[in-house]
Amino acid sequence: MELFADTNTDTSQPSTIVLERDEARAQQIESIMEQQPPRQSLTSHRWALIDSIRGFALAGILLVNSVDITEVGSRLATAGQLREPEPTRVILDLFVQTRFVPIFAFLFGMSFRFVLDSARRRTGSHRPWAMTLRRMLCLILIGAALALIYPDNILFEYGIIGLVALPVILLAPPIAVTVLGGVATIAALVFLGSGTPTLLGLILLGSGCAAFGLPRALENGGRAIVLPFAILLSLAVPALLWQSTEPWDPRFTIGGAFGIIFAGLYVTGFALLWRTRLRRPLAAVFDPLGRMALSNYVGAAAIFFLLSRLIDFPAMPSILPVVLASLAVIAIQSTFSRLWLRTHSYGPIEWVWRAGTWWKRPGSRRQQEGTTAQPAS
Numbered sequence: 001m002e003l004f005a006d007t008n009t010d011t012s013q014p015s016t017i018v019l020e021r022d023e024a025r026a027q028q029i030e031s032i033m034e035q036q037p038p039r040q041s042l043t044s045h046r047w048a049l050i051d052s053i054r055g056f057a058l059a060g061i062l063l064v065n066s067v068d069i070t071e072v073g074s075r076l077a078t079a080g081q082l083r084e085p086e087p088t089r090v091i092l093d094l095f096v097q098t099r100f101v102p103i104f105a106f107l108f109g110m111s112f113r114f115v116l117d118s119a120r121r122r123t124g125s126h127r128p129w130a131m132t133l134r135r136m137l138c139l140i141l142i143g144a145a146l147a148l149i150y151p152d153n154i155l156f157e158y159g160i161i162g163l164v165a166l167p168v169i170l171l172a173p174p175i176a177v178t179v180l181g182g183v184a185t186i187a188a189l190v191f192l193g194s195g196t197p198t199l200l201g202l203i204l205l206g207s208g209c210a211a212f213g214l215p216r217a218l219e220n221g222g223r224a225i226v227l228p229f230a231i232l233l234s235l236a237v238p239a240l241l242w243q244s245t246e247p248w249d250p251r252f253t254i255g256g257a258f259g260i261i262f263a264g265l266y267v268t269g270f271a272l273l274w275r276t277r278l279r280r281p282l283a284a285v286f287d288p289l290g291r292m293a294l295s296n297y298v299g300a301a302a303i304f305f306l307l308s309r310l311i312d313f314p315a316m317p318s319i320l321p322v323v324l325a326s327l328a329v330i331a332i333q334s335t336f337s338r339l340w341l342r343t344h345s346y347g348p349i350e351w352v353w354r355a356g357t358w359w360k361r362p363g364s365r366r367q368q369e370g371t372t373a374q375p376a377s
Contacts, residue, residue, distance in 0.1 A: 051286075060099060064100075070322050075314035086317075114210065116170065132170070133163070135162075136159045139353065169207045229268035236258075243258055
């Protein structure tokens with residue numbers, strides 16, 4: 001405008017002062033943009049629902065593991081003194097056994113994707129497989145150490161199967177990983193049964209679904225989850241009736257194959273409850289368990305190993321005392337984990353696992369408020 005023009009300036013030429021001022025302003029804006037944190041990606045965000053579902057799955061697994069570790073009633077069963085299945089064991093077989101391991105394996109696949117994507121962000125395109133390879137090797141070592149007191153722990157298997165899944169998840173597109181995971185899971189259930197044979201398919205399936213945004217869909221799903229829940233519920237009822245005709249350990253009967261149905265039912269049901277007033281108590285109990293899942297898994301195994309050295313569980317006619325003890329351990333671990341995470345970023349064994357994954361010492365103290373949460377370790 002003429003009103004603000006410098007009368008001593010030749011207006012027929014571009015003003016060097018204006019150009020310098022615009023250039024300085026552009027540099028200032030660019031500097032501000034560089035200082036802003038990058039927009040959170042799907043895998044750089046910590047999903048509270050996923051952590052809570054992981055804790056829920058861990059609680060179910062601990063209920064079963066405690067019975068296996070203590071070998072409760074095994075001496076009486078060998079002597080033929082246990083004839084009628086007790087109600088507690090029937091409930092455990094129908095609603096807990098083989099129901100939570102598929103959830104845990106699926107979430108392990110999700111975490112696999114989170115860590116791999118985090119490695120890509122940190123290293124660019126240079127060797128993201130190295131971090132994940134070290135992660136699986138560390139898990140194998142932790143599982144081998146735990147085998148000294150709990151030979152049937154699943155950590156060693158997860159590490160080995162994770163090594164098999166690594167090149168597939170790293171090289172194949174997410175749609176191929178998802179399809180392959182689904183086919184492998186179904187094939188394992190049909191031809192090999194539940195348990196270890198399904199782990200590879202579930203890990204691949206979880207990784208593929210994480211790439212397509214399932215964590216956000218579960219967190220914000222609402223009505224979109226009602227239909228899957230209703231379908232799974234309609235399948236679960238006849239599955240229960242069918243399984244009740246074979247009153248044995250579902251790991252060795254048709255009940256194991258139905259575990260996938262109940263796993264999906266539990267996850268979608270939990271996600272629906274997450275949208276209600278129950279969200280806060282669910283998160284209070286299960287979120288700490290899930291964020292320190294590895295430490296709590298190892299810790300519970302150690303606790304029941306020590307208890308089995310003090311108490312003659314094999315001579316007990318009922319598994320009810322062990323189940324009640326498991327619930328007490330879960331409550332104690334949830335409380336301890338909540339207190340620990342107030343001052344620490346990771347659980348003690350998660351800290352070791354993370355150090356082995358990234359090959360550097362992680363921060364032991366909790367991050368300051370406002371910092372971006374890291375994906376599950």
